Amino acid sequence: MAARTPAGEPGSLTGAFGLLGFSGRFGNPYESGDLDDPEEHPVPEGLYRWARPGAAGTAEELTIGFKSGTPVSVDGAELPLVELITTLNRRVGRHGIGRFSGLEHLAGGEKVLEVREMPAALLLLRTARHLETAVLEAETIREKMHLEQIWVREALEGRWFGELRRASQNFMESCAEGVTGTVTWQLTGHGADTRAIRAEAPRYVRSREEWERRSVAAESSPALTRHPLGRTYA
Structure with a gap:
């Protein structure tokens, strides 16, 4: 029996487990049954398509590259976005990474359980x-995290074409312009840990040691006078 995800990607109903599941490129949600x-909600291991612990056998390293806020490469190889997502679902999922479960909000205030793999x-x-x-000021990051929730709420509640969604997205796109670099991960059955952020x-x-030496030297410099509140000025 065929189904369609919200994005229009082909999916399937997971009837063998009495659960409803939609299979898409970015993630698989499961519910009902x-x-x-x-x-009380036991989840059959066979339900998961990608996130299957032990499938990899051993730990592996993986490097993801971003350019101006967009993911562009895996292990140095540039990939189209769809292929990049497919590759990561397979390689990350085979370590059992990417399972989620939680309560979803309904319009009337009720909550329902949903299990996902992403x-x-x-x-x-x-x-x-x-x-x-690595690249943004701390205050900018704090405001971006707040606006991310506004963006999600506006999108989920059907105000995609509203000015608040557009305004919050403009802010985030501006932040993304400088987000270029790579992160190397070590993937194991216990999770994903960073090995390099560039x-x-x-x-x-x-070098934190060098930074601390420079900071101490600056604090003790005779050219600087200590402010009563702890700041220094020339």
């Missing part, structure tokens, strides 16, 4: 956040 009751989405979002942190225009220091 045995997942109706949040207080290996590519998980690592892409985490990669983007690391690179944003930004094109970073704000990070590469």
Whole structure:
């Protein structure tokens, strides 16, 4: 029996488990059937298409590249976006990474349980956040995180063409312009850990010891006078 995801991608109903599931390129949500009751919802291992622990056998490293806020490469090889997502779903998922479960909000205030697998989405979002942190000012990041929730709410509640969604997206696109670089991950059955964060225009220091020495030297410089509140000025 065929189904369609919201994005129009072909999907299928997971009838073998009595659950409703839509298969798309970016993620697979599962609901209903045995997942109706949040207080008791065993999830069959065979349900998952990508996120299957132990499929990889051993740990592996993987590098994701971004250019101006857009994912463009895996392990240095530039890929079209659809192929990049497909590759990450397979490689990240075979370590069992990318499973989610939680309560979804309904229009009347009720909540329903939904289980998802989104290996590519998980690592892409985490990669983007690391690179944003590397290049953006702290205050900009804080405001962006707030506007992300506004963008999601406006989109989910049907106001895609509203000015608030457009305004919040303009802000985020402006932030994304400088988000260029790579993040290398080590993937294991226990999760994903960073091994290298390299930004094109970073704000990070590469030697904390050296930075601390310079900071101490600047603090003790006779050319600077200490302000009563702890600041220094010439």
